[in-house]
Amino acid sequence: xxxxxxxxxxxxxxxxxSLELRCNYSxxxxxxxxxxxxxxxxxxxxxxxxFSGDTLVQGIKGFEAEFKRSQSSFNLRxxxxxxxxxxxxxxxxxxxxxxxxxxxxxxxxxVNP
Amino acid sequence: DGGITQSPKYLxxxxxxxxxxxxxxxxxxxxxxxxxxxxxxxxxxxxxxxxVNDFQKGDIAEGYSVxxxxxxxxxxxxxxxxxxxxxxxxxxxxxxxxxxxxxYTFGSGTRLTVV
Numbered sequence: 001x002x003x004x005x006x007x008x009x010x011x012x013x014x015x016x017x018s019l020e021l022r023c024n025y026s027x028x029x030x031x032x033x034x035x036x037x038x039x040x041x042x043x044x045x046x047x048x049x050x051f052s053g054d055t056l057v058q059g060i061k062g063f064e065a066e067f068k069r070s071q072s073s074f075n076l077r078x079x080x081x082x083x084x085x086x087x088x089x090x091x092x093x094x095x096x097x098x099x100x101x102x103x104x105x106x107x108x109x110x111v112n113p
Numbered sequence: 114d115g116g117i118t119q120s121p122k123y124l125x126x127x128x129x130x131x132x133x134x135x136x137x138x139x140x141x142x143x144x145x146x147x148x149x150x151x152x153x154x155x156x157x158x159x160x161x162x163x164x165v166n167d168f169q170k171g172d173i174a175e176g177y178s179v180x181x182x183x184x185x186x187x188x189x190x191x192x193x194x195x196x197x198x199x200x201x202x203x204x205x206x207x208x209x210x211x212x213x214x215x216x217y218t219f220g221s222g223t224r225l226t227v228v
Contacts, residue, residue, distance in 0.1 A: 043219035105155035
């Protein structure tokens with residue numbers, strides 16, 4: 001069965017600092033990988049996705065993620081964080097015969113002024 | 114614009130009552146999903162449906178029921194058998210199979226509180 005681990009429950013960064021959110025997945029074949037963002041009381045918005053090709057993928061709002069098969073990782077990065085990036089971030093993996101998404105437990109990002 | 118509409122945004126339930134959460138999509142997606150979200154737990158799958166008149170249990174289906182009579186609609190009923198129903202409920206939809214590479218589209222959620 002597929003699974004996702006987000007090791008950091010809560011991260012605090014200063015505005016303008018760089019950001020890296022970690023995601024490790026477990027899946028036997030090449031997975032479909034996603035990062036979503038959720039503002040309080042809202043649904044989830046897709047930031048970026050990977051399913052083949054270039055292992056460095058660009059997303060919306062200046063985010064990028066790198067797929068590393070050898071490390072089973074798909075870490076999310078942003079070079080300079082803005083206060084509006086404060087939210088909860090979820091990594092997800094899809095695979096298997098029905099391509100259902102399995103989500104990690106999320107990382108809450110706090111941005112200090 | 115295409116999207117998913119969940120209603121109501123807030124819902125209050127008395128002990129022992131059944132309540133139904135609405136989810137409608139106009140994206141022509143075949144698959145629809147219900148997730149429950151609790152603080153620190155991430156998203157847990159309740160039920161999903163890939164075709165009209167068919168649905169499968171997810172990881173935490175006990176105390177919940179669904180129907181899929183129309184492609185556009187996937188209502189969730191929280192029954193009195195659900196011991197701890199207070200949570201944030203999210204509905205999502207997607208294309209089938211490898212179309213999932215486009216990701217899921219989510220509604221804005223319903224917050225259910227037992228009073």
